[in-house]
Amino acid sequence: MSAAAALAVLPSSIGNTVAAELEALAQALRRVTVRVHAGDGRVDAVGAGVLWPSDGEPLVLTNAHVVPPRRGDTPRIQNAAGHTVASRVIARNRDADLALLSLVDAPNDFGVAATLGRARDLRVGEIVVALGHPLGVDGALSVGVVHAVPTEDDDWLRADIRLAPGNSGGPLATLDGAVIGVNAMIVRGLGIAVSSQVARQFVHAALSCRL
Amino acid sequence: MSASSETRASGRSLRALSDDLAAAVERAAASVVAIHARPRIPASGIYWRDGIIVATSHTIRKEQDIAVTLPNGSRGAAQLVGRDGGTDLAILRLDGTPAKGAATIADRAGSEALRVGSLVLAVGRPGADVTTSLGVISAVGAKWRTWSGGEIDQLVRLDLAVYDGFSGGALVDADGRVLGVNCSALARGTPLTIPNATVERVMEALLTRGHVARAYLGVAMQPVRLTRAIAEQLALGENARGVLVVMVESDSPADRAGVLVGDIIVAASGQAIAEPQDVAELLGSEQVGSTLDLTVVRGGERRDVTVTVGERATSGDVRQRRRP
Numbered sequence A: 001m002s003a004a005a006a007l008a009v010l011p012s013s014i015g016n017t018v019a020a021e022l023e024a025l026a027q028a029l030r031r032v033t034v035r036v037h038a039g040d041g042r043v044d045a046v047g048a049g050v051l052w053p054s055d056g057e058p059l060v061l062t063n064a065h066v067v068p069p070r071r072g073d074t075p076r077i078q079n080a081a082g083h084t085v086a087s088r089v090i091a092r093n094r095d096a097d098l099a100l101l102s103l104v105d106a107p108n109d110f111g112v113a114a115t116l117g118r119a120r121d122l123r124v125g126e127i128v129v130a131l132g133h134p135l136g137v138d139g140a141l142s143v144g145v146v147h148a149v150p151t152e153d154d155d156w157l158r159a160d161i162r163l164a165p166g167n168s169g170g171p172l173a174t175l176d177g178a179v180i181g182v183n184a185m186i187v188r189g190l191g192i193a194v195s196s197q198v199a200r201q202f203v204h205a206a207l208s209c210r211l
Numbered sequence B: 001m002s003a004s005s006e007t008r009a010s011g012r013s014l015r016a017l018s019d020d021l022a023a024a025v026e027r028a029a030a031s032v033v034a035i036h037a038r039p040r041i042p043a044s045g046i047y048w049r050d051g052i053i054v055a056t057s058h059t060i061r062k063e064q065d066i067a068v069t070l071p072n073g074s075r076g077a078a079q080l081v082g083r084d085g086g087t088d089l090a091i092l093r094l095d096g097t098p099a100k101g102a103a104t105i106a107d108r109a110g111s112e113a114l115r116v117g118s119l120v121l122a123v124g125r126p127g128a129d130v131t132t133s134l135g136v137i138s139a140v141g142a143k144w145r146t147w148s149g150g151e152i153d154q155l156v157r158l159d160l161a162v163y164d165g166f167s168g169g170a171l172v173d174a175d176g177r178v179l180g181v182n183c184s185a186l187a188r189g190t191p192l193t194i195p196n197a198t199v200e201r202v203m204e205a206l207l208t209r210g211h212v213a214r215a216y217l218g219v220a221m222q223p224v225r226l227t228r229a230i231a232e233q234l235a236l237g238e239n240a241r242g243v244l245v246v247m248v249e250s251d252s253p254a255d256r257a258g259v260l261v262g263d264i265i266v267a268a269s270g271q272a273i274a275e276p277q278d279v280a281e282l283l284g285s286e287q288v289g290s291t292l293d294l295t296v297v298r299g300g301e302r303r304d305v306t307v308t309v310g311e312r313a314t315s316g317d318v319r320q321r322r323r324p
Helices: A003-007 A012-031 A196-208 B003-009 B012-029 B196-209 B228-233 B253-257 B276-281
Strands: A033-039 A044-052 A059-062 A076-078 A084-093 A098-104 A127-132 A140-148 A156-160 A171-173 A179-187 A190-195 B032-036 B043-049 B052-056 B066-069 B075-084 B089-094 B119-124 B131-141 B155-159 B170-172 B178-183 B192-195 B219-225 B241-248 B264-268 B291-298 B301-308
Touching: A012 A033, A012 A127, A012 A140, A012 A171, A012 B012, A033 A059, A044 A179, A059 A196, A084 A196, A098 A196, A127 A179, A127 B012, A140 A190, A156 A179, A156 B131, A179 A196, A190 A196, B012 B119, B012 B170, B032 B052, B043 B178, B043 B196, B052 B178, B052 B196, B066 B089, B075 B196, B089 B196, B119 B178, B155 B178, B178 B196, B192 B196, B219 B276, B241 B253, B241 B276, B253 B301, B264 B276
Parallel strands: none
Antiparallel strands: A033 A044, A033 A076, A044 A059, A059 A098, A076 A084, A084 A098, A127 A140, A127 A171, A140 A156, A140 B131, A156 A190, A171 A179, A179 A190, B032 B043, B032 B066, B043 B052, B052 B089, B066 B075, B075 B089, B119 B131, B119 B170, B131 B155, B155 B192, B170 B178, B178 B192, B219 B241, B241 B264, B264 B291, B291 B301
8 A cells, every 4th residue: 555545544634734744745746847748749748857956047857758759858847736838858967867958048937946955964764845747737745654765876766655657757856846856766665765865966067067 | 734734734643653564573573583494585584582482384394404584684593493384383493692782672562452443554674775565453353263273362364565575574563562462374365364372372381391281182073963863862952063083093083082973072071173273163272181072973863972182293383385
């Protein structure tokens, strides 16, 4: 079962408070999560992306597998308000499964960005949430717990959380709404995310070679 | 509610629960070790007493050169004290005394803590670091017997995700107290917990005798229905049933007591017998050496046979199939 179902057994008094807290958290995360359409007209694959902190034009971080070369070079980005803009891939790393997109002529409501957390400071058993578009469902929230914290040797973040295709590229976040990972894979039921450390380094490297 | 007050309300009770869960994992992690006794991914074990580790038998694939990673990251060697295929439990003894703080004896909860619906965490250590999954206890039942003959004091079924390191790991309540040893090999892969009472009992047997005694009669049986004539003649009621003895091992307890092939066992210790399982139910390990009064039908007549219950020489292990 998913940890979310486990949380559903809480008594209704606490249950209502928890539901309100999760709703507020989902709202906050929806503002910084986008839909990424990588299609050539015939195929339209949908993934998720995170509006990433930027000094210049708005940036979206997603998985490399969401925006494959050629078909996904100029994905369309849709935010929670329903606005769609064009983008182009400015960096891609298939080993880390990350891609950085730059938004073209984005309206102001793309100017928000995620708060980043530190994945290595997580505690095993801590509650985490994921936002994405599993199986096409818009802005869906999943709840789970940290299964294993990334280390020096293994920098993937593992969570006991229910994910599905469409969560790819979306945020894994703490209860404070801080993004600590980018959901990338499901391995035997375990949600596997690129840690925020790896993501930060990737974005930094991608931007510093664009002088 | 305005957006700002929503934000302020956010995360308070959930944050408290999240902190409790993480603290529970940290507390239990001080007692959960990794056992390197199979290829690839190590299995989990629990530091139960001074120098003694409990694990699951099916995840221990070699009996020598077993290494253990303690919660503080240090590595030591351990000897297999014994294993019981019936309950899938194994006991290991660490070589030497672990350094202070290297491993903490598991803080165990009583059986009253096993409640359907309570939030639980499965804590394992499939390597250097501890891992967890969250779920609930989905069923708590009476004493049951595993398909390999082991006695488990309570059935504890779990509704949670099973990952590497699950078997041999601890089921932990929201306070971080250990409720039992997790095992995925006793019920077709569905997650179960072997409760503390069973662990204590099996550990005691393995530490004192090196094995868990298994009661033994030396007969093979199959269920039969008695004819109406015989049932009436012996006043056994309308639908009288019994088990037909189809084989008696030579020099077994049953053989020595004079049980013959063709006997129909209709009662044992005063209880009606309809299935071979009914006889098995009466044969707990504590029955070894005691007597069992059988009522059999032989040649249309009722006879009483007293068997002194023996002890099975070998105990079969659960199938050595790879399970998480």
